[in-house]
Amino acid sequence: MITRSLTSAGAIAALTALPFLTANTYLHHLMVLWMLYALVALSLNIVTGYLGELTFGHAAFFGLGAYVTAILATRFGIPAIIGLLAAGVVAAAFGAVIGYVALRIRGPQFAILTLGFGSIIYTVTTYWVDVTRGPMGISNIPFFSFGRMLPQLETARQSYLLALVFVVATAYACRALMASRTGRAFIAVRENDALAASLGIDVFRMKLLGFVAATAIAGLGGALYAHYIRVITPELMGLPYMAALIIMVIVGGRGTIAGPILGAFIYIGLLELLRAAGPLRMVIFAALLTASVIFLPGGVVSVAAKLIRRRPRVDLQAAS
């Protein structure tokens, strides 16, 4: 227990120090993207890792959060901090409605149903030009700030630290969740939902709870992204983003906390390294992705766990 706290404290300290090790702003930019993706991947992990349901709609909630705060800021001049909260609330509200409808169905049908909801949100965003400006997207979104009079977070380093706070908070919340009765109920639902129900666990309620929490965090992530990148288009909700999030969670290691964060790092780092490969970039990326899935079905963290001879906290092998 003490070693675990020490490891976490060390990791947080290292992550905080990271942007001060270099003055290269491009590296800072990549670090911000890493943290933002890590945040959304952590939220997806609640549904996919802990509850064991694959959702293809997660990028839509990310985009929804981005659009909520962007519209509030550019049209009504509402401060980013309120936009951020509104993004979380709106994404959670959509998550509650969609989850209430879709979570009655399980397995592949659920995955495709969420793909359906995601595509509807994407299509409406693309064609409702009056509100969203359609495929042109929204530009000139202000930088993030904690209030109208307070300074704006203009540098990537500041955005990184802000995103890091959210990642640490989410990671801590996930750990607390897994240590709680509710978290154990999540795992029970994943492993065997009929058995879980027979023990008195309300399977549907657990799934809905996890789904709404995940969508709220995705909405927050989207809002942070919008205030950092400052230009958003409906492509945020497109198929490539959806695939990227799932790749991060599964390649990193689903059902763990380090996994999605590591997965986001690998995703961003690998794509950057492969820039040297020119046109072969995506081909090599796809080949590596496929190979990693085949040879490391438990994700990259499963290797780390084996190396330090400690079992992963949530046993993946029992999942099948």
Added chain:
Amino acid sequence: MDTTLLLQQIVNGLVAGMSYVLIATGLTLVFGVLRIINFAHGEFYMLGALSTFYVGRLAGLDYISSTVAATLLVALLGMLANKLFFWPLRREHEFTILLASLGLSLFLVNGTELLFGADPKYLDSPFADETVEVGSIVVTQQRLLIFLVAAVAIGGLYAFIRFSRLGKMMRATAQNPEGAALTGIDIGFVHAYTFALSCGLAALAGALVGPTVMVFPTVGSWAVLKGFIVVVMGGLGSVSGALVGGLALGVIEALAGNYISLGFKEAIGYGIIIVVLLWRPNGLFGGERIAR
């Protein structure tokens, strides 16, 4: 309301629907028999259209022969994909298989883009410009060809699954793979030809639809999404569900595109599956698997 326009839209919808049926049948077959959701299915559709183009150009074959050649070629590719990815992974968790197929899909899209370029290609067909008129309804011969060939292919497949020895082996594997293996059925062989059939059907759809649209490496993601809608609507694993679902989706999209808005046409398919799944969680024909 203008009846000619309505009838014309229904005919167009049925033709589009028949191509959805071809795509979805392959998806549903692989899911029904092997329990695999193949995200790369759309890429075999794309490869079908593209290889028809290149076989026709490089070997100097006419449209019909290059369609046949491309279908066989892509069926072989499907068997290869099975051999390399899906067969070795058969005991893994479903997420692993799904992500592997997603990786395969990325690989095929980017590989094709690298080899053949991202620019759209136009597949020539002698039937593309000729029309057939029945009363006041006009259809190009190509569209008629799509409908007829697809109908024959689906009919043939149905008979194959129902009556042939290989079809019975597929149904046995769908019901219970271990049980089927115990009775002496070579599961590996069933895997291989199910993939060949599935990818061949996707390629056939690509070769047939190719001349009516532009062909480029990313068309597959469109195809696989349509396939998913149809398959989930009809019931995963049900061939008759894919037939009814595909035709229904085609007609509804054509009417919605005409009377409501072209833009929202894409979202309507998803609207329908949401309603259908809430009403019948396993799809319209969900109860009956491919076998029964």
